[in-house]
Amino acid sequence: MIEITINKQPITCTEGQTVxxxxxxxxxxxxxxxFHPALKPxxxxxxxxxxITSPTGRQTxxxxxxxxxxxxxxxxxxxxxVRSHRQKAFVRLFRMAxxxxxxxxxxxxxxxxxxxxxxxxxRCRLCIRVCQEIVKVGALKMEKTAAGGQVAKGDGQxxxxxxxxxxxxxxxxxxxxxxxVRTVAIQGRMVGQLPLERCEACGRMYATxxxxxxxxxxxxxxxxxxxxxxxxxxxxxLMSTRAMTEKAHLKK
Ligand code: SF4
Numbered sequence: 001m002i003e004i005t006i007n008k009q010p011i012t013c014t015e016g017q018t019v020x021x022x023x024x025x026x027x028x029x030x031x032x033x034x035f036h037p038a039l040k041p042x043x044x045x046x047x048x049x050x051x052i053t054s055p056t057g058r059q060t061x062x063x064x065x066x067x068x069x070x071x072x073x074x075x076x077x078x079x080x081x082v083r084s085h086r087q088k089a090f091v092r093l094f095r096m097a098x099x100x101x102x103x104x105x106x107x108x109x110x111x112x113x114x115x116x117x118x119x120x121x122x123r124c125r126l127c128i129r130v131c132q133e134i135v136k137v138g139a140l141k142m143e144k145t146a147a148g149g150q151v152a153k154g155d156g157q158x159x160x161x162x163x164x165x166x167x168x169x170x171x172x173x174x175x176x177x178x179x180x181v182r183t184v185a186i187q188g189r190m191v192g193q194l195p196l197e198r199c200e201a202c203g204r205m206y207a208t209x210x211x212x213x214x215x216x217x218x219x220x221x222x223x224x225x226x227x228x229x230x231x232x233x234x235x236x237x238l239m240s241t242r243a244m245t246e247k248a249h250l251k252k
Pocket of ligand 1: 130131135137138139140157158159160161162163164165184191192
């Protein structure tokens, strides 16, 4: 038999046991996720770290699922060093599997603060910049939150152009057309809701009036703006193809 100390409590264990096994057999809780009594330990999840004093007298964290007991070993399972290691280990796992309730529950049990669940936005601000610098509307802004900021409705009025959604590298901005209304939303938070206009040729609802007004205002002299402004992209394409074919016939 071997005697070790866990949290200042003398523990008797058998040779070849790991610290985690010894702790479990004495009802001392150490968090673990990748440990299974029927399998060899791997130390993959890293949440079972405990503090020991190395032979040189230095405090260090070792994984209790792989650390074998030895006479006189002094172990702490909840020191500041352990809590700091545990926090990092849990955050690493959480980033890989934010949907896993078991990780959240275990973290909660050991008073580990996990970051907010990833929301799909990488805070690149492309949407905010394009809306401000190119569309010149400023309908989006970065809002401060406990999680370190999120894209929110800005001071400008959204014109429903959809440019932000087209540029978003992670597709978290949704533009949905339903019952003649276009809705622009970021992760369920509405940014704009505007009625759609019909294409004068095919009758399909295709763009918002505010967007069309903006286009004619920005490029009033452009021939396409004048001619095609009230047509959907499909009809514009059809018209251009027809015009080119007629031109080719006339040349013959
Ligand atoms: S859809 Fe609205 S928020 Fe997005 S770029 Fe256009 S005006 Fe800005």
